[in-house]
């Protein structure tokens with residue numbers, strides 16, 4: 284079983300394998316840098332984000348948001364993205 288050094292926890296862990304459902308570049312990065320343990324953590328965070336921001340999973344913008352969030356979670360995001368089309372708005376205040 285292949286191992287990678289996880290970009291989040293910094294430990295040598297088993298690769299994520301086929302559990303990643305992101306696509307394209309994001310998927311490649313996750314497969315090369317994310318461990319299973321941190322991935323499980325991310326799934327919880329993702330669920331929280333979806334609930335918190337009422338993300339519509341059928342909306343392509345949601346994919347962009349989650350792509351950015353997952354990359355940030357695993358410290359893989361590109362810092363030079365000045366105009367974030369998918370940046371998450373602050374929680375609605377009462």
Ligand SMILES: [Zn+2]
Pocket residue numbers: 289290291292293294296317318319320321322
């Ligand atoms: Zn990890």
